Amino acid sequence: MNRNTELLKRFFSNRYSRNDYQQLKGMLQENDPALEELMQQHWDEYQDEQLTQTSNLSATQLILHRNIQPQAKQRIIKQAFNHFSKIAAILIVPLLLALGFLYVQLEDFLFQQHVVVEVASPTGSRTSLNLPDGSTVWLNGDSHIRYPAVFNKNREVEIEGEAFFKVQSDVEHPFLVKAKGVSVKATGTEFNVSAYADEPEINVILKEGKVAVLNDQQDELKQMASGYQFRYNPNTNASSYTPVNATGYSGWINGRLIFENANMVEVVKRMERWYGVNIEVRDQELLRLHFKATFIHENIEEALKLLQATATFKYEFEKRKLKEDGSFTDARIIITKK
Amino acid sequence: MQQAKPNIGKNILLQLKEGNPKAFNSIFRHYNQRLYFFALGYLKSEKEAEEIVQETFLKLWERREHLDLTLSFHAYLFKIAFNFIQKRLQRQVKDDELKHELADELVNFDQHTSNLVNYHHLLQHINRLIGQLPPRQAQILKLRKLDGYSTSEISDMLRLASKTVEAHLTAALKFLKEKLNAEKFDDLLLFVLTLQKKF
Missing domain, CATH: 3.55.50.30 (Phage tail protein beta-alpha-beta fold)
Structure with a gap:
């Protein structure tokens, strides 16, 4: 077989032919084990190459840091328990329960898990803010957003009015925007949501990436592609899905x-x-x-x-x-x- | 610039196995750039490359207790990353199916164009040409050929007569084919040598 790492390296460096692409596509579609072997060879050689650029992954590092924290705490409790159980399990159980209760209380207090932040942008103004996960939100006039000071499991925010979201990728924690009983679910994307109280519809415009729009039963209403607009009226269930110039609709964030x-x-x-x-x-x-x-x-x-x-x-x-x-x-x- | 660093020490790996976040961080610092640019080359999307770094390191942390210190860590990290990269590449291949079908429809590929022309740049070139179409034609071409909507769906969406949609589509395809078949893609060749032979 004429398959070698050169094929992968050509693809990697954007210097591949249509035949190269077809070969790679074939390997992917057939789950060809050769692909892993070849890519591993590439990886091993790649180690010695010097990287000429760097990319700022500090947001990713923060997200990983947050993701591994709770487990780190559990581990400490588990270790402490193992240790104490050797001494006197029966005596210690009520005490641990009490400590555990205190710990939960203290954690709530320290980590502000129940503190909700509300930001409002008055009529005639635009406001931008950063969320605790590093995502950015622009609020249009006469709009407000509510979100927890610290995101727990999900990244959930609630809006009324119009907002544009630039969501930080976090594969473990989907980002949910709630408005008019509808949720827009994303991982790392850019989209605009308009849901004013005096308008019957919620209007979602996806600039980049993918989002799913869910109703209040968490059923999927629409899986959106970039460059499309989805309008939905929760009262009548009427909806439309059309292509739009997404850049035009997000122009308001730049004034x-x-x-x-x-x-x-x-x-x-x-x-x-x-x-x-x-x-x-x-x-x-x-x-x-x-x-x-x-x-x-x-x-x-x-x-x-x-x-x-x-x-x-x-x-x-x-x-x-x-x-x-x-x-x-x-x-x-x-x-x-x- | 980042120098190739020595391998991760056994004691750091041992600390990772025990769940030490500091050990995890130091492995992250050691590998994040290399993994990011490796994934970027294959997936050609900064967002997806960043997600690969996240997925891979999360998996590493979740499975830390199963880490086998007698095996190569470098190969182990690759194995985790590979599974994620492969899954995403398979998805991309599926999602891009229509893009490649359009290229096939527009360019009469032969031995020469299939082997020697830079396909990556050719696809970009087609994209640029689509950008030169009148906005309505470009929109309809994308809906029909890249998003896979039928003519009647498009006429509903845009509130246009089916005949009008078809006319726009025909005009768009004609423009693109004429532009593409008038070229020999000399500036898109993969090897400069081939070009020199002609003279």
């Missing part, structure tokens, strides 16, 4: 307000949250309009002017009224037909 063929209803809702204003559309037929636009530094007035240039509507700022308590009413914009 970009992007509309890709969005209808007036969506535009109004997103602008209200983005700028912290109230917008009222007076003419029903305007709701049928669709917009395509990207705003980066524009203020609300500039944004409205640009939108107005592409469509047949006009806008007007309502004067803020002085309320009885001395404060002003919220800014209000009225949109009407031209």
Whole structure:
């Protein structure tokens, strides 16, 4: 057989032919034991090679560290028990129970396992934060997230509103985002979840990797591929799955307000949250309009002017009224037909 | 730059067997970069390579009590990693099936193109050409040929007539085939020698 480590090394260094690929594919599909032998040879030779780059795996090291900790504690307890049992098992059992109880209490206290953190991002603002496992979350306006100060078994967070997640890989502990009774389950991915209380649907957009969307019975609703959007209404069970420009939808984390063929209803809702204003559309037929636009530094007035240039509507700022308590009413914009 | 370090000492392995996290950490420091770049070469994904490092070291820790100190640790670590790498490669091969079918459809592979052209770069080249298509054509081509949706599913998804979907697909395939078959892939050859022979 002409199979040698050269084939693997060509594949490894991205210098392989279509025939090379077919050969490797064949070995993989047939579970050919030769593959392990060849790869081991490569591994043995690879040991002597000098690595020219380094990759920062400190997050992985942290995750491993966390994963091996509980077992380390159990071991200490087990060893202590073995030791004591040799002296006087009967006397020591009640004492150990008491100690164990204290230990659990103390651990809860020390490791803050029941402390829940809640972060809210007010209307008109964007907030980013790091979770205890090294994942990053961006919170859009009028949104909040709840998560434990220390992740236990699962990495579970709860949101209302819109958030973009960049999840740190941890093969042992899936990451779960709960919203509207639906869970989005991921290991290491990037995705956007939008679930505002005043909207009937939860909207998940996957930028990279894979996620599963589960209902409140933990049944799988959809296994998503990157570049797709899954919309689901928990009340009616209606859903849709469509390809989208995922980068456009996550643009808000970089301060970009992007509309890709969005209808007036969506535009109004997103602008209200983005700028912290109230917008009222007076003419029903305007709701049928669709917009395509990207705003980066524009203020609300500039944004409205640009939108107005592409469509047949006009806008007007309502004067803020002085309320009885001395404060002003919220800014209000009225949109009407031209 | 990382120098090839001497093998892990027996006493560290003994401490690992006893469940000492410090011994585990020192083995991690010794092997993590090498394992990461080894896995990266095969899996071609930074995320997956990182996950291989996690899976392998977790397994090492879980099975620490069964560690046989009379055998080569270097080979033992490989064996754990290999099982994970193989599983992921098998999955990739399955997931990429459609990508390779599309390449077969677009390029008339012969002896020359199957053996001498850099297939990795050819696939990247096809990807770049897909990027040059008008957005609608690219989207429909990907849905039909890479995600495996049927024409009627795509017409539902995008709210377009089936005829329109088919027209976009035909136009996209025509563009790609014309571009690809006009080239001899001279800049994608695996061996520079072959190129020089021509002159």
